[in-house]
Amino acid sequence: MAPSFDWWAKESHRGTPVVIKMENPNWSMVELEGPSEDDFLITDSPSRARDKGRGKNAKQLTWVLLLKAHRAAGCLTSIGSAMFGLAAAVRRRVASGRTDTDADIDNDVDARGDRENENPTVKSRFYGCIKVFLWLSVLLLGFEVAAYYKGWHFGAPHLQLQYLWATPLGVKGFFDWVYLKWVSIRVEYLAPPLQFLANACIVLFLIQSVDRLILCLGCFWIRFKKIKPVPNEGALDLESGENAFYPMVLVQIPMCNEKEVYQQSIAAVCNLDWPKTNLLIQVLDDSDDPTTQLLIKEEVHKWQQEGANIVYRHRVIRDGYKAGNLKSAMNCSYVKDYEFVAIFDADFQPNPDFLKRTVPHFKDNDELGLVQARWSFVNKDENLLTRLQNINLAFHFEVEQQVNSVFINFFGFNGTAGVWRIKALEDSGGWLERTTVEDMDIAVRAHLHGWKFIFLNDVECTCELPESYEAYRKQQHRWHSGPMQLFRLCLPDIIRSKISFWKKFNMIFLFFLLRKLILPFYSFTLFCIILPMTMFIPEAELPAWVVCYIPATMSFLNILPAPKSFPFIVPYLLFENTMSVTKFNAMISGLFQLGSAYEWVVTKKSGRSSEGDLVSLVEKEPKHQRGVSVPDLEEMKEEIRQQEQKASRKKKHNRIYTKELALAFLLLTASARSLLSAQGIHFYFLLFQGVSFLLVGLDLIGEQVE
Numbered sequence: 001m002a003p004s005f006d007w008w009a010k011e012s013h014r015g016t017p018v019v020i021k022m023e024n025p026n027w028s029m030v031e032l033e034g035p036s037e038d039d040f041l042i043t044d045s046p047s048r049a050r051d052k053g054r055g056k057n058a059k060q061l062t063w064v065l066l067l068k069a070h071r072a073a074g075c076l077t078s079i080g081s082a083m084f085g086l087a088a089a090v091r092r093r094v095a096s097g098r099t100d101t102d103a104d105i106d107n108d109v110d111a112r113g114d115r116e117n118e119n120p121t122v123k124s125r126f127y128g129c130i131k132v133f134l135w136l137s138v139l140l141l142g143f144e145v146a147a148y149y150k151g152w153h154f155g156a157p158h159l160q161l162q163y164l165w166a167t168p169l170g171v172k173g174f175f176d177w178v179y180l181k182w183v184s185i186r187v188e189y190l191a192p193p194l195q196f197l198a199n200a201c202i203v204l205f206l207i208q209s210v211d212r213l214i215l216c217l218g219c220f221w222i223r224f225k226k227i228k229p230v231p232n233e234g235a236l237d238l239e240s241g242e243n244a245f246y247p248m249v250l251v252q253i254p255m256c257n258e259k260e261v262y263q264q265s266i267a268a269v270c271n272l273d274w275p276k277t278n279l280l281i282q283v284l285d286d287s288d289d290p291t292t293q294l295l296i297k298e299e300v301h302k303w304q305q306e307g308a309n310i311v312y313r314h315r316v317i318r319d320g321y322k323a324g325n326l327k328s329a330m331n332c333s334y335v336k337d338y339e340f341v342a343i344f345d346a347d348f349q350p351n352p353d354f355l356k357r358t359v360p361h362f363k364d365n366d367e368l369g370l371v372q373a374r375w376s377f378v379n380k381d382e383n384l385l386t387r388l389q390n391i392n393l394a395f396h397f398e399v400e401q402q403v404n405s406v407f408i409n410f411f412g413f414n415g416t417a418g419v420w421r422i423k424a425l426e427d428s429g430g431w432l433e434r435t436t437v438e439d440m441d442i443a444v445r446a447h448l449h450g451w452k453f454i455f456l457n458d459v460e461c462t463c464e465l466p467e468s469y470e471a472y473r474k475q476q477h478r479w480h481s482g483p484m485q486l487f488r489l490c491l492p493d494i495i496r497s498k499i500s501f502w503k504k505f506n507m508i509f510l511f512f513l514l515r516k517l518i519l520p521f522y523s524f525t526l527f528c529i530i531l532p533m534t535m536f537i538p539e540a541e542l543p544a545w546v547v548c549y550i551p552a553t554m555s556f557l558n559i560l561p562a563p564k565s566f567p568f569i570v571p572y573l574l575f576e577n578t579m580s581v582t583k584f585n586a587m588i589s590g591l592f593q594l595g596s597a598y599e600w601v602v603t604k605k606s607g608r609s610s611e612g613d614l615v616s617l618v619e620k621e622p623k624h625q626r627g628v629s630v631p632d633l634e635e636m637k638e639e640i641r642q643q644e645q646k647a648s649r650k651k652k653h654n655r656i657y658t659k660e661l662a663l664a665f666l667l668l669t670a671s672a673r674s675l676l677s678a679q680g681i682h683f684y685f686l687l688f689q690g691v692s693f694l695l696v697g698l699d700l701i702g703e704q705v706e
Helices: 058-096 120-149 157-166 174-225 262-270 290-305 321-330 333-337 354-362 384-408 422-427 438-448 469-496 501-536 544-559 563-591 614-619 633-649 658-676 680-697
Strands: 005-007 020-022 028-031 040-043 249-255 279-285 310-314 340-343 368-377 418-421 452-463
Touching (some): 120 174, 120 658, 174 501, 174 544, 249 321, 262 279, 262 290, 279 290, 290 310, 321 438, 340 422, 354 368, 354 418, 368 438, 384 452, 384 469, 384 544, 418 422, 422 438, 438 452, 438 469, 438 501, 469 501, 469 563, 501 658, 501 680, 544 563, 563 658, 563 680, 658 680
Parallel strands (some): 249 340, 279 310, 368 452
Antiparallel strands (some): 005 020, 028 040, 340 418
């Protein structure tokens, strides 16, 4: 029986794509050379398929074009569906989202002088300034559009003025007169100060770019020369253990209401490869949730039963937050028996050989006060937000920390995954609760007392990145307001210290002013305020190399330590400018001691790196000891079950961030004005930056929060 076909094209010609539906599998299929990878010919003889003497057929070409049109229509349909999905997500955010000014956003804020006690006028002043710029830009855009349709095509301002003044007064209408006054005010009063501010920010931008370039060159030099901190010979033989250096080490795990990750951190620390007689683990629990306290106590008890030298400490009065927690733990009488202290936050999981790779650096190096390890992240590929954070932190550790360690022996302590010499802590005054960056505080004071630091780029400690924008935003606020508080407090001590002039210059200008104050100042002012304003005051200009070429070069340098993230270079550049509003606000709060400068919010963890969950924990039957008070596991299990049911009924929502949304509309308005004046690179930058602010303002980046 003859084979049956559904022909889309009846004739086959070499080089012409043919789509044929075959019902008889016995016929041969031969791939042809053609303009498409899907070009196939089906015949009853392979020799016929190899015939090179066939011409093209108009019907086949028609069908091919129809097929390509069908594919293009499918792509457009997919794009349309994606746009409709995005629009639906925006509608849901607007309908169900809560703004960041709502009172209930601060329920989880644990701060010295809570936000409820903060002056509302101070709290909304920054947002009010942004709104003024926004409404002014909208008004000016309407005015410029009207001028455009009246024939004023945004030419040179002096030509406009000459033409307007040369036109007889009777010919000029009211709009012409108003536009003449506006151009005159622009030229004489607004453009000069705006251009001066723009030039000042450009100078700061160039200085900061040179600093970043020098850091990158230093990193290249370290790699080229293969410079690496090496412990003294005989400190520890990892292979044979001969001449082992096993001093007394205290390990501290400060935590607060972090029931998603407490298991993994305690388990990792209890598995450290170190003599148990020379190791003591302190679990410093500041949790105010009774269920969390019971769970952590039970976990500590479980490891005690397995032979770990671990103790549980809980403070009733939680003054000073993390700094107060560490200070209280260091006041224990038994601490005098230990020489070093290693600190790990609740989501950090050190490898078993962590102490063997860090502590030996202290042997016969009495000036060494701190050994800091690098962070690695279990969820760096979880979403776009974590990918962008990984780019930032990879540059921070591999470039900033490593270069400062090799050439200056000083860098800011990262607060975790580090080992301190206890004598250095005591000599520097111990932990102080005066700022929200107690780790940077103790590092600065130790450096002023002559202690040296070492950063180990090849020793990594696993941790977790914030996956929601809300958590990341609060973390960045603390990280950028605290240094300004510390700078105000430490400046007199830095000036009076006995360290060299170069070290004073490095600490004051490079460490504090350039990287903590100038960077967020010019990023926000130059790209979020001055650039859109120059669209409405074209007499003040920002050259294209400031808007595009140098930022692109700096982003390229930033992404070098994480080369796999190269496809995200453009989102990284846009997101860093978007975060400048949070960093600028935090910097101002810390510098002028505003209420939000004292916020302390524990970064929310997802527990993705956790090996167990709460239910599996309580289902484990513990080994009871006589005289040990063990919580009622059935009661705990029931309480956890109720909490999970309550959480499942709790609808997830995303917050709407008013400052980011206001800046989004400001930038999009400026991009529309730039489009009228045909400014290419400025238009594209403002458009994409405005869209970036819009996505962040609607919380469309990262995970949802409860």
